[in-house]
Amino acid sequence: MNAFHNAHQNLTIHFKGKYFGAWRQTYNSGEKGRAAGITNGQVFRSADDPNDVVILQDVADEPKARTGLGSDAIKTAMHYGGVIGSPSVRLAA
Numbered sequence: 844m845n846a847f848h849n850a851h852q853n854l855t856i857h858f859k860g861k862y863f864g865a866w867r868q869t870y871n872s873g874e875k876g877r878a879a880g881i882t883n884g885q886v887f888r889s890a891d892d893p894n895d896v897v898i899l900q901d902v903a904d905e906p907k908a909r910t911g912l913g914s915d916a917i918k919t920a921m922h923y924g925g926v927i928g929s930p931s932v933r934l935a936a
Contacts, residue, residue, distance in 0.1 A: 852902040854881060858921075858930035860894045869924035880904035881911065905934060 880903040889895035902908045
């Protein structure tokens, strides 16, 4: 068995928002990523711009996570949470 078979991957999402408080309420209310195997979310804000946000998360199932991240539910939640433009999303082992 490959030693990396069950290894988690790291997910990084970076975006700018209109208002962090509105986004955070949306994020806290759903945690929609759990259904996609995305867990252990840590949210960081820029000291210079509190609406500049980075989220670090663990991913157990990459294909499931990619499908979940592309879902209409996630896109709608980001829109209503005030995310500006398209977030930068990166998966790394």
